[in-house]
Amino acid sequence: MAKTLSFPILILCLLTFSTSDASVQDFCVADLSLPEGPEGYPCKKKVTADDFAHGGLAAPGNTSNLIKAAVTPAFAAQFPGVNGLGLSIARLDLAPGGVIPMHTHPAGNELLVVTQGTICAGFISSANAVYLKTLSKGDIMVFPQGLLHYQLNVGKGEAQAFVSFSSQDPGLQILDFALFANDLPTDLVSATTFLDPAQIKKLKGVLGGTN
Amino acid sequence: MAKTLSFPILILCLLTFSTSDASVQDFCVADLSLPEGPEGYPCKKKVTADDFAHGGLAAPGNTSNLIKAAVTPAFAAQFPGVNGLGLSIARLDLAPGGVIPMHTHPAGNELLVVTQGTICAGFISSANAVYLKTLSKGDIMVFPQGLLHYQLNVGKGEAQAFVSFSSQDPGLQILDFALFANDLPTDLVSATTFLDPAQIKKLKGVLGGTN
Amino acid sequence: MAKTLSFPILILCLLTFSTSDASVQDFCVADLSLPEGPEGYPCKKKVTADDFAHGGLAAPGNTSNLIKAAVTPAFAAQFPGVNGLGLSIARLDLAPGGVIPMHTHPAGNELLVVTQGTICAGFISSANAVYLKTLSKGDIMVFPQGLLHYQLNVGKGEAQAFVSFSSQDPGLQILDFALFANDLPTDLVSATTFLDPAQIKKLKGVLGGTN
Amino acid sequence: MAKTLSFPILILCLLTFSTSDASVQDFCVADLSLPEGPEGYPCKKKVTADDFAHGGLAAPGNTSNLIKAAVTPAFAAQFPGVNGLGLSIARLDLAPGGVIPMHTHPAGNELLVVTQGTICAGFISSANAVYLKTLSKGDIMVFPQGLLHYQLNVGKGEAQAFVSFSSQDPGLQILDFALFANDLPTDLVSATTFLDPAQIKKLKGVLGGTN
């Protein structure tokens, strides 16, 4: 058949083409050894299937701590395959009574899906309105970028969730650590939050903050 | 204490401010009754906590079909809360032997997390390179925007996954449906895919395509 | 001269062209009467020079309150001319000892320029590092999106500054109001911030919060 | 064959799915009757193949004018199919000696391909550097956003080119029309351009400007 006969020519033609295709940027797996730019890391030259998958969220995080909870991120630094994709994920594990304390993601919207247990989650808007939901397995909820929010295990057993972000590097600012786990002077914290100095010193003491 | 005494004044001042805050656009829950624009739907005027959560992914999709699989999306049309957030999600259910056939998302990168079973997934790059991985519970994998990919349940039991997207409306083009489930003439399909007319007619017959 | 003689033809030609130019979208002054979308308000049909200027920041804000400070925003809602421009501004007035308390802008980077007095400003990063500077007249400082920051008048007289944002609607979440000026239950605040209930109730009382 | 037998079930399953697919936003053909937003027009509800094609550039523009040239745009206002695509095109026709005078596109980069004749084109950077090229049929050249540039037919016959833009609405500001074809007072033009009032008045007279 003529069609079949002509195929070898097609192959030559297209193989050549395919070579220049090799330079097409379908993806940009991070080369973490190079300096990051505003939009992420430079791209790794040679990639394999392993660059696009990540096993780091398979095991539960350690919840033997006060908050009885753990956040395991797969952002660009942990999973270079998300670099340039505007997308990342983290795993939340909450023991009974566990809490992911009040926090924000400065650079990304969040979408949570509960995969085990019952979670009470909420966020607070710029207008100081509170949006609270109790979520069961399979339920999803969004938390808009930069707004204070939390997740609380309100069930009897372990709770687990995956949270996706609209950024490869959404950031995470935990309120207590921002205020009390550094050397920001107590007076300055008090003057800018109206918290009592005694309260600040107490939490600073606990979280290792100074001044 | 002087501080406490002055607070009422602060309240008045800031409550006024808080009122103009009400117009700040922290989020933009879709008003699906209004015409969509290039960046999504206009924002709903009044929102409650229910607008930010969605229960539609809690139940498994029906896998009693040939592909033994189901995709349940929570894009802007199903979950108006993701409108404007550059983020959405879908649930995949695959019975044993089930497959999400070769497809693309024209408008979004994808991040899959396996929540049950074992999935063999793969994508093909512009350079025709194939990236395949077998993923277990808790493993994640990315599929860059617009590239052909598939997911296959290669375990013995049910498989389940959640797939997040870097778009509130990533689209979904299933290869077989694009080629065989419409009125695109067999000759045209053959001329543009090099598939044999008999093969095309067979699949058109099965999928309800005409011409 | 031939050139001059031909000009009338040019005019006709280009006036026609100029008419279709009228539809070019150089700007998109907000029509606040129409529903907002994810990228801002629909554009006003007829505009005048007044739509591009705004006098609302000319007068100082009222600093006769506890924080001895005022924020006067010119976001899209106050100044429709910035709609679609990815840019807005606000005026800060701080009486001696005044403070813009710890807050974030969920949707925009900030660039401050001091126009009067001496301001101590600082922000805290996701890594809990503190960046503090004392700024005099003419000094500028940036505050990256979504990070907690504050401004404090540390001079003897009035202080004044203008803050620009990389968004027409950067949002403003004041920490104390988010935590204490709504109906978020004291127990929930305590569980998610580790603040003592007494401290929470005290500030709720002052700021009009309930529960 | 089992496979074939099961297909009808697949069809039912997927047809249902396909219905919800109908809401996926693959494109957003402009509904020009609705108010434009910062990112373009709302999307037309029902589209046909005609919405994605445009015949308006098939005929040459009228070059019987002083500049001996014509620009025929296919921006969103003329070709609603480009709405939301970040892409548009225009046709340039230049009679011998014709010129597209010094102009800018405030909102888009430009890529020119010469399809007939010989064109001398150039642009000037922010650093006042001049980049000039003489282009023949099939040659391409880029003109970065917002920079002054021009195209001049330096061949003996007609010249023709297509110019693509990285915006559905790149805008077009022709220098002479901006300065001389409106009511901007001569004194103001002189004070802000250092052109002699006589020169300004001469061109205002020709181009229909006043004051």
Next chain:
Amino acid sequence: MAKTLSFPILILCLLTFSTSDASVQDFCVADLSLPEGPEGYPCKKKVTADDFAHGGLAAPGNTSNLIKAAVTPAFAAQFPGVNGLGLSIARLDLAPGGVIPMHTHPAGNELLVVTQGTICAGFISSANAVYLKTLSKGDIMVFPQGLLHYQLNVGKGEAQAFVSFSSQDPGLQILDFALFANDLPTDLVSATTFLDPAQIKKLKGVLGGTN
């Protein structure tokens, strides 16, 4: 005249200014020797007019192959001047009966302008709707990002077109090459496309695929 006398001062002042202007990034011609990032290549330090023009599309591609067609891209890798501009172009040559087979551009919208002959073009939406048009010289058509489409020369002579993209690197995934020109196992292709193994093996044989 005083004005003229003061000009030399102006020059000194502004030349200084112009020097700092030199750092302004009007454009970012790719330095292909440096690692690419998510948004393209780092910028070349010294540029000349030659960096902004490209002659590689002036000659027709070789259509002596099965598809009787050729695609000649001027993406960032071939034409570094488009780097960072969100814009690129390619030339299509189709001999009589030639076809650009079913393909997608994963990362860019496409705008085609026919410059010679008659082309039948079509694309298929996520909703499996088919949009077909027969285009003559000067006609334009858009193909939204990531959707399957093709171009077919349906005239008697050669056909030629230029296709612009809303990306400096839109990618190109040709369906037949993605499925049949690599080592993706026949069984896997069959399981994920429902094509008969014989059909797959036939095309794999022709296109050099294995397994």
Next chain:
Amino acid sequence: MAKTLSFPILILCLLTFSTSDASVQDFCVADLSLPEGPEGYPCKKKVTADDFAHGGLAAPGNTSNLIKAAVTPAFAAQFPGVNGLGLSIARLDLAPGGVIPMHTHPAGNELLVVTQGTICAGFISSANAVYLKTLSKGDIMVFPQGLLHYQLNVGKGEAQAFVSFSSQDPGLQILDFALFANDLPTDLVSATTFLDPAQIKKLKGVLGGTN
């Protein structure tokens, strides 16, 4: 109290977490020693508070020149802290009668706030419409990207303003310098602007242009 006792565990847990936080990209202070990319400079590895503040706008620019005005920019090249923030600023100083001559910012919208004196400012749209305002201290005005505009001191004393931009590198093309301060031949300027050669030569002479 049990809560307090458990805190040390929390610290250990979170300190570990905080370490991986260190890689979060809250900001991207420019490392000016590395090659710039399309979105700005690579990020400096170690930053201090000094990287986020800049004193370069505190002193007035030198207005002892013909235009009796000075522009002092704080773009990424002068103030590396704005890199990646989509925001920058400049200071304008205008002596009595001073003018910032007709110019454009190719890559950014502008928002001006008058901090001293009285300024007449204006811009011209793509439709050649003129928008003029006289602005006093505290008044603000926007100038959309890429459009010709100017600022003129129309008061009796010094005028001063700060102009913010929606880009870390908005560019600045001063019309007179683009046309007359380089080697663009007089004939070419005349052919593309319709200015008289004598006028061009006069300004070229003054501004140091050649040809």
